[in-house]
Amino acid sequence: MPEAVVYLGASVVLVPLFIRFKLGAVLGYLAAGIIIGPSLLGLVSEPEQVLKFAEFGIVLLLFVIGLELQPSRLWALRRDIFGLGAAQVILCGLALTGLVMAMTSFTWQAALVVGLPLGLSSTALVMQLLNERKIAGTAFGERSFSMLLFQDLAIVPLLTIVAALSRVPDPDALPGWQMAAMTVAALVFLVLVGRFLLPPVFRIIGTLGAREAFVAAALLSVLGSALLMASLGLSMALGAFVAGVMLAESPYRHALEADIEPFRGLLLGLFFVAIGMTLDLGVVRAQWALIITLVIGVMAVKTGVIFALARAFGTGTTRAFQMGLLLSQGGEFGFVLFAEAARGMLISASAAQLFGAVVTVSMAVTPLIFLLASRIRISEAAGAIPDGPETAGHDGGDRGRAIIVGGGRFGQVVAQMLAARGVGVTTIDLDAELIDVSRQFGVKVYYGDGRRTDILRAAGIENASLLVFAIDGAWDPAVTLGPIRNQWPELPILARAFDRMHLLALRHAGVETVVRETFESGIAMGREALGALGTPDELIDAIEGEFRRRDSERLDLQLCSDDPTTGSDTLIRSALTFDPVALGEIPMEEA
Structure with a gap:
């Protein structure tokens, strides 16, 4: 209870202040976490435990995004998801592997298990920034989300790579092909449940008018799909996203989104607070020059690669540059992959802390960088390639x-x-x-x-x-x-x-x-x-x-x-008299 008061108090003070100065809510949450974390005031001692719980904010975020993305729309984005998204993960990962090898004495194996996670971006941060500026539903927002979605899909092969290179192999670990098969089976199961089981359940609850039960059913569908994926060692957010997509064409999606929204907002804010708390200021003070150099290098490489890929897929020059800056930070899954690499004795625990600090700092500076980038005026040449896929499938008509x-x-x-x-x-x-x-x-x-x-x-x-x-x-x-x-x-x-x-x-x-x-x-x-x-x-x-x-x-x-x-x-209570001439009647001629 005392820690909850600390979280809420810090957020209530700092978030409105940052919004007042047009710095965004995300930066306010991160600042609150840094201040109350163990490296500064020490009001909270175990940020890792908070982070595990706060990750449900990402789960709820992906569920809400899935609700807004109908299967037909998802199919329309397949080129961006599996083309642009796959190219981004591979090219950014390999480019950052080379950067790590150039700036450290890591072997190629260690550099690879660090470079590939650094190629991922923060889904929670990026989607929050897009929502704050009300551009998540635009072609720019959807193309950015397509890359984030493929990054979630890439967690399984990245974990498989780390396990394959591990110097302390887990004898109980499943082979990569088996994990992939289990992933496909779990996704198919979620599709079937979301398509055929959940809509009748919500219809029955809606008919009875039990709102509390409706909210409970909504949370059950989200957390159930997330825990199913977690039990297989996969991304909880991906499971929630699939459940959301399956309910996107349900008549209950607006009610689901409205009931989930308060939980999503609170937990997502707590997630950013927890990210701020994980920043070890001792590591930053001891290696501040290397951390700043790595942050600049990581963000510059990712911006350049994403810019080139976005241009190749038809995005205008200015938008492609803004997209590169928006996705240039490290992501929350980097913490998981760094921990796995340390457990496999590919990197030391201190190296995992160092690159964790790089991810946190890059996330902290992204809102400021994107705020500046958003002020760049769009002035593409006439006849430029359309910015992203067509918007077919949306509810909007031609006249509003x-x-x-x-x-x-x-x-x-x-x-x-x-x-x-x-x-x-x-x-x-x-x-x-x-x-x-x-x-x-x-x-x-x-x-x-x-x-x-x-x-x-x-x-x-x-x-x-x-x-x-x-x-x-x-x-x-x-x-x-x-x-x-x-x-x-x-x-x-x-x-x-x-x-x-x-x-x-x-x-x-x-x-x-x-x-x-x-x-x-x-x-x-x-x-x-x-x-x-x-x-x-x-x-x-x-x-x-x-x-x-x-x-x-x-x-x-x-x-x-x-x-x-x-x-x-x-009120008319009796017969009225009307002038026949006024009514257009032609009067009889008098004799």
């Missing part, structure tokens, strides 16, 4: 995006009319049965309470052009719309009113465009009733116009007075 809260009969009509205009529509509803019925008609409705800001954010409201509330029944606009207006004050909001009193409440809450759900249909029925009684069309139009005028007048009076009985004298 709209989020519709409520997928019932009212929301369906609005969605179809917007779709006819080429507007991308995301519909959210809490009715699990409605979601299943809609799917039968080829309509995608996502599960969740669209009145919650976290659900809206998960549904992509940051990029939406319109928010439509088509919920059945009366709901409290003051409670719902206040947080939404505070976070997205410029977003146009349309709302369906249950009745006149609900309309007044919506207007008072600041919603300018309100449609009463039965108003127009009631007028249409009234017109049909008048027609059935033989009323001329001109008179029907006149009656409708007078009704609308009086209703609008009464509505204005009620809005001004806050009294629902105001303007009751405008």
Whole structure:
């Protein structure tokens, strides 16, 4: 408990301060870890234990990323993942192996087990920086993520290389081919579970309306997939990512993302704090010149290699340079591989600490470097190769995006009319049965309470052009719309009113465009009733116009007075007299 207070206290003080000076939250967390770690204030004595627990932040991060990356989109990125990603891991690893051999007296085996891990980047750091700048979903962000994803896939062969070169071979260690087979089998198992087992479970829980059970099921799916991979000695984050991808086309993905988000944010922040705590300032003071030289060398080599590869795969010059800087740091898996190399007596424990310090320092300076690089203006030549793969598979339409809260009969009509205009529509509803019925008609409705800001954010409201509330029944606009207006004050909001009193409440809450759900249909029925009684069309139009005028007048009076009985004298209670000439009737000639 005392250590938790220390973590939270340091984060609460430093993270807002770093954000205030536009240095980013990540650097604030790293600074907090360095200050409270054993090398400075010593308020926390065992950062390695904290790091093991905080790694679940990366697991949750990869799960959320998987939720946002549909299988079709993942397939579209295959060239970047297996082409660009594989080339980056191999070329950066070999180039850094040469750098280590040039700067130390290591054998080629020792240099290889250090150089290959240094070629990996920090998934947690890079994705956090991309999310902070809201560019994770761009072609630049997806291409960067493609390389990170292949790095996670490369953990198995890298561990196999370290084990093969080990001077103290583990007799119980599995051969590389068997580990690869087990990895494939585990991934297939996760695909099947995510595809066929989890959606029915979430549908049942959603139907029952047990939110706590829904959150528990979400965490179970993430941690279960992660622990399955960990039991095989593989990347927990990779297992969580696969589970997320399998649920990316599920109607429950927005609700899952919203429920996971608080845990992800806290644990990911704790992860960066733990990284900061692992920095041994004693090692830095003793070998500061070598560490700085290695950090500069590692980041320069990786920037150059990634720049060249990104350009070869069609990224513009400026973007390729920014991508190289963004991915130039060492990654969290480097700590694992350095420890394995030390255990195999390929490098000493002091060397593992040295290169661990190189990774930590490179992670600490990346936010500053990328902040400076982000200010470079993009001015590519006309006709340049498109920056990354096509964005097919996203929900956005040609004329903007709209989020519709409520997928019932009212929301369906609005969605179809917007779709006819080429507007991308995301519909959210809490009715699990409605979601299943809609799917039968080829309509995608996502599960969740669209009145919650976290659900809206998960549904992509940051990029939406319109928010439509088509919920059945009366709901409290003051409670719902206040947080939404505070976070997205410029977003146009349309709302369906249950009745006149609900309309007044919506207007008072600041919603300018309100449609009463039965108003127009009631007028249409009234017109049909008048027609059935033989009323001329001109008179029907006149009656409708007078009704609308009086209703609008009464509505204005009620809005001004806050009294629902105001303007009751405008109600039509008896027959009205209309001027035949005004209606267009040609008068008879007098004799």
